[in-house]
Amino acid sequence: MAPKKSQRPLSPHLSIYKFPLTMMLSIIHRITGSALYFGTALLVWWLVALAMGGQAFATVTWFMQSPIGLFILVGYTWAMFHHMFGGIKHFIWDFGKGFELESVDFVAKIAVIIPVILTIIVWAVGLSLV
Amino acid sequence: MSNNSNHDMRTPLSKVRGLGSAKDGTSHFWRQRLTGLANIPLALFFIYCIASVAGKSHADTLAFVANPIIAILLLLFVLSGVYHMKLGMQVIIEDYIHGEKIKILALILNLFFAAFIGMACVFSILKISFGG
Numbered sequence: 585m586a587p588k589k590s591q592r593p594l595s596p597h598l599s600i601y602k603f604p605l606t607m608m609l610s611i612i613h614r615i616t617g618s619a620l621y622f623g624t625a626l627l628v629w630w631l632v633a634l635a636m637g638g639q640a641f642a643t644v645t646w647f648m649q650s651p652i653g654l655f656i657l658v659g660y661t662w663a664m665f666h667h668m669f670g671g672i673k674h675f676i677w678d679f680g681k682g683f684e685l686e687s688v689d690f691v692a693k694i695a696v697i698i699p700v701i702l703t704i705i706v707w708a709v710g711l712s713l714v
Numbered sequence: 715m716s717n718n719s720n721h722d723m724r725t726p727l728s729k730v731r732g733l734g735s736a737k738d739g740t741s742h743f744w745r746q747r748l749t750g751l752a753n754i755p756l757a758l759f760f761i762y763c764i765a766s767v768a769g770k771s772h773a774d775t776l777a778f779v780a781n782p783i784i785a786i787l788l789l790l791f792v793l794s795g796v797y798h799m800k801l802g803m804q805v806i807i808e809d810y811i812h813g814e815k816i817k818i819l820a821l822i823l824n825l826f827f828a829a830f831i832g833m834a835c836v837f838s839i840l841k842i843s844f845g846g
């Protein structure tokens with residue numbers, strides 16, 4: 585007969601360690617922050633081209649409406665919403681609230697789902713205007 | 715046995731000031747929160763702008779950005795965003811880059827990048843607004 589499983593806690597085995605959602609989100613907040621950071625170069629390109637004239641603006645518009653451009657823009661929208669809700673989560677924690685295990689998990693799930701929904705809404709509206 | 719004060723290497727003055735080894739206390743943390751807070755409405759406004767000009771002609775987009783209300787809010791978004799992202803990237807650099815020379819170089823490049831992005835955006839928005 586197999587010996588009864590020990591009730592003692594195990595230290596994490598790194599190769600099979602399951603990343604808790606909260607930990608993933610902490611990393612993703614940093615990644616989305618960095619993506620937003622470098623993505624501001626696109627904002628500069630767009631604004632400077634707009635100020636320069638029709639020719640430069642046509643190039644930017646061509647890029648933004650290409651498949652790669654659209655992919656980046658949708659990704660940027662998602663990163664913005666995701667980072668925003670990650671930030672709001674930080675603000676809640678800063679007030680010393682929301683540290684209980686259940687509420688941490690619940691808030692984490694909300695902070696994953698709502699940004700996805702908002703991104704879909706914005707692009708459904710945005711693309712229908714084009 | 716030792717008395718309590720011997721456990722702490724800090725001078726009384728440094729304890730009173732509470733500024734820590736980076737000499738700026740909690741100000742970095744606080745500004746990151748403050749700009750983050752400002753970013754919430756401003757980023758929502760920015761996304762609204764992008765959706766509004768999607769597919770518009772050059773002339774129509776110019777007219778949209780030139781509207782004073784739009785231009786002022788865009789400028790606020792750029793200023794708050796650029797300050798916030800400079801602070802944020804500084805933390806990332808300090809966390810991951812440990813060589814003293816390369817770290818200082820990265821911190822300088824971070825500052826230059828943020829300054830360039832901010833100035834380029836501000837100049838463009840003002841030029842568009844003033845119709846030059």
Ligand code: HEM
Nearest residue numbers: 614617618620621668671674750753754757799802803805
């Ligand atoms: C939309 C509203 C935003 C909110 C509420 C927000 C909030 C925050 C907060 C609270 C932090 C600190 C996280 C921590 O201490 O670990 C942070 C970090 C950061 N943010 Fe934002 N932010 C916003 C927008 C932006 C934008 C537009 C950018 C870039 C253009 C940006 C770039 C960054 C970066 C690079 C970090 C550092 C990430 C890290 O240390 O892990 N954020 N943000």
